[in-house]
Amino acid sequence: MNKGSKMMKKTAQKTAIRVKSQRTSPIGVTPDKETRINFIASSKLDQEISSAARASHTTKSGLIREAVKEYILKIEKNALEEALEQGYRTHSAANTQLNKEWEAADAEWPRH
Numbered sequence: 001m002n003k004g005s006k007m008m009k010k011t012a013q014k015t016a017i018r019v020k021s022q023r024t025s026p027i028g029v030t031p032d033k034e035t036r037i038n039f040i041a042s043s044k045l046d047q048e049i050s051s052a053a054r055a056s057h058t059t060k061s062g063l064i065r066e067a068v069k070e071y072i073l074k075i076e077k078n079a080l081e082e083a084l085e086q087g088y089r090t091h092s093a094a095n096t097q098l099n100k101e102w103e104a105a106d107a108e109w110p111r112h
Helices: 003-021 043-055 060-090 092-108
Strands: none
Touching: 043 060, 060 092
């Protein structure tokens, strides 16, 4: 094999490696960079994760990834509900007063 052939082969290998590492995504969407996260689980939890992953036809990583996403959404929803409830409590006196003011106007409105 001559020097030119070796360089072409090396370039082809680098290109193949680069292509393998690129993920496809819809046009204009940049995929998130994936990061490896390690954690410690009991043997029992590991078995339960494996069983649930098999039943869901996914990997353990996929199962855990989806579970964490759902948990984060639940936390965000709870925080929003708490903020709304606090806002309702904070403004309840003003809302009650406004409602009383409109009751008089509603009483005057002609009914058909």
